[in-house]
Amino acid sequence: MTILKQKGFYYKLYSCLPIILLFISVLNEFDFNYLNLKFFSFNFPFILIFFFTLKDVKNFDYSLVFIAGLINDTVVGLPLGISSFSYIIICIATSYFRNITIRPNLTKDWFFFLFIISLINSINYTILTLFFSYDILLWSYLVNTFFTFLFYLIFLTIFRYYIKGLND
Amino acid sequence: MASSRDDFIIAIRSAFLKKSTQQKFSLLSLVFVSLFTLILSSYDFRIIKYIKIGISEIVYRSSFIVSIPENFIKNSFIEISDYSTFYSDYKKNKKELNSLKSNYVSSEIIQNENKELKELINDYVSSSNKVLAKIIVDHKSPFLKSIIINKGSKDNIKIGTNIYDQSYLVGRVIEVNFKTSRVLLLSDLNSNVPATIAPQNIQAIIRGNGTEYGQLKYIKEGIFDKFTVDSIVYTSGTGDIFKSGTPIGKLKIIKENKNPDYLVEFYSDFSQLKYVFAEIEFKNETQKSNQDTLEFNNEIKSTVDTKIKILEDELKIIEESNSKFLIENEKLKVQINSLNNDLSNFEKKNLDQKKIIDKLSTDEDELKFLRLNLQHSHKCRKTIFNIKGFLVNTPEYKECILSKGKN
Missing domain, CATH: 2.40.10.340 (Rod shape-determining protein MreC, domain 1)
Incomplete structure (x- = not known):
């Protein structure tokens, strides 16, 4: 990594990687479901935002997260502002969690993540059905929450390598 | 208890308001902005509409470009899975193609017929x-x-x-x-x-x-x-x-x-x-498609409407008379059936009577023969004195009796 630091541009690019990944994921809405499994979907931006805001990574700007939310709404076709609201709620939750945590613990983080995504998906479901009269299947939200919760551990391992590389 | 509540409040306040060096906006302000946007979009505000259109124009293109690598992976995956089912698909498609070819002709006929009927009903085609x-x-x-x-x-x-x-x-x-x-x-x-x-x-x-x-x-x-x-x-x-x-x-x-x-x-x-x-x-x-002025358009529209109305009325009358004819037809059918039954009964009766008449006529012939037999039997019967006569009960004898003994 010292090589990266010497080469300014590459280091900057490396440090901006999470936010670039966030924008790519909202523009592309990663699916990974090539086998067309009926009960499979997960929310990658939730995992990404939760992890990097919890770790307070440099260059992970809240305003960019907000813009990513707006893009996600446009791509998915949701009412403008709902994803931004969800993403900012994650940021607030992680900020609060960071403040009250003295000794970080993986299990605690993981279950706090489950609580937050459940809360956000509930709020989203309520807003979409009550105020925008969308017909949404509740089980699809539940499945999404479950798989997002499970996939957190997998992506956590990958992101840790990234953090390690950034700190070295 | 009080200290823990204080800690919670401090942590919450810090989460909402504290802005680290790299952050440009506090989270509280961003929450307000997103909520404000959401409320405006729920009321379908014009500004939000324009913002959305603006973002869409850029985002959809960018999204297409960004999706290229994933689409490539997805397409490769589909292609590979397609190869595995290639032969069965080919057989299935061949079978389907044959049936479709036969269906195509009839479908084309139906389409043309449908078009004609639509023209007849509405006077315009979509x-x-x-x-x-x-x-x-x-x-x-x-x-x-x-x-x-x-x-x-x-x-x-x-x-x-x-x-x-x-x-x-x-x-x-x-x-x-x-x-x-x-x-x-x-x-x-x-x-x-x-x-x-x-x-x-x-x-x-x-x-x-x-x-x-x-x-x-x-x-x-x-x-x-x-x-x-x-x-x-x-x-x-x-x-x-x-x-x-x-x-x-x-x-x-x-x-x-x-x-x-x-x-x-x-x-x-x-x-x-x-x-x-x-x-x-x-x-x-279909009629008078080149209208320039709105007035002329309206006039044409009204004539077309009247025409449609007349046609509809005509259709209604035809339908009514049709239904009447149908009822009448049914009645006539019933009548024909009953008449046919009568006819068959009469025929049967006629046949019976004919049989009786036939029987009667044979009886009458018999009677005539017997009467003549009494009178002319001596002339026709074969005896020692009448060698030219015939044996009784032979057809020649009967003929002789009927011709009154003239051989």
Whole structure:
């Protein structure tokens, strides 16, 4: 990594990687479901935002997260502002969690993540059905929450390598 | 207790208001902005609309570019899986092609007939232009099933424009930008299509359920028994949202429980769409199509309306007289049947009488013979003195008696 630091541009690019990944994921809405499994979907931006805001990574700007939310709404076709609201709620939750945590613990983080995504998906479901009269299947939200919760551990391992590389 | 509450408040305040060096905005302000945007979009504010259109124009293009690598992986995966089923698919397609070829001819005849009939009824035909559109964004959101196409208001696409994959219905446009549009797929939960199920001719609503199948809704109870597998489902045109007669899919009956599920298997595979057709409709009057002024237009419209009204009245009269004729026809049929019965009875009677007459006439002949026999038997009977006579009970003897003994 010292090589990266010497080469300014590459280091900057490396440090901006999470936010670039966030924008790519909202523009592309990663699916990974090539086998067309009926009960499979997960929310990658939730995992990404939760992890990097919890770790307070440099260059992970809240305003960019907000813009990513707006893009996600446009791509998915949701009412403008709902994803931004969800993403900012994650940021607030992680900020609060960071403040009250003295000794970080993986299990605690993981279950706090489950609580937050459940809360956000509930709020989203309520807003979409009550105020925008969308017909949404509740089980699809539940499945999404479950798989997002499970996939957190997998992506956590990958992101840790990234953090390690950034700190070295 | 008090200290823990204080800690909580401090932590919350810090989370909302504290801005680290790299952050440009506090989270509280961003929450307010997102809530404000959400409220404005719920009231469909014009500013939000324009912002959304602006973002859409940039984002859809960017999304198309960003999706290239994932689409490449996806397509490679599909291609590989296609190769594994290549031979069976080829056989199936060949069989299907043969049946389609035979269907094509009859379908063309029906189409022409339909066009003629429509012209007769309405005096105008609805002609349409199908515009080829490319799908630039196809995100499989677990909640919303929609696609983005590269045609917008610039290409005369409007909200509600029907979208097809070849001749199969795919969905309709729900959002129009200048160069792009969003299409709500039939598989989406918010999609409802009025449809007809053939050959039973049952009306229903096809609703998406987020999967590759549609659900039948609002069907009278007890009518389900009439359904058969592979019944064809096509648009009925009710509500004027979708054009009538467009194929949607075929009926599928899944018997997992006691009560079988009736689903519609869409003809088009929405996950494999690359290009679609957007139908831009315009109505074309067959008579006097070149009208320049609005006044003249109205005049023509009124004459056309009157003509339609006259034709409708005429149709009504024809229908009424037709029904009368039908009733009369039925009555006559009954009458003919009863007359036929009478005739057969008479014939039978006649035959019986003829038999009796025949019998009587034979009796009369016998009587005549006996009478003549009494008078002329000595002349015809063969005796020692009358050698020229005949033996009794022979035909010659009978003939002799009838001719009064003249041999």
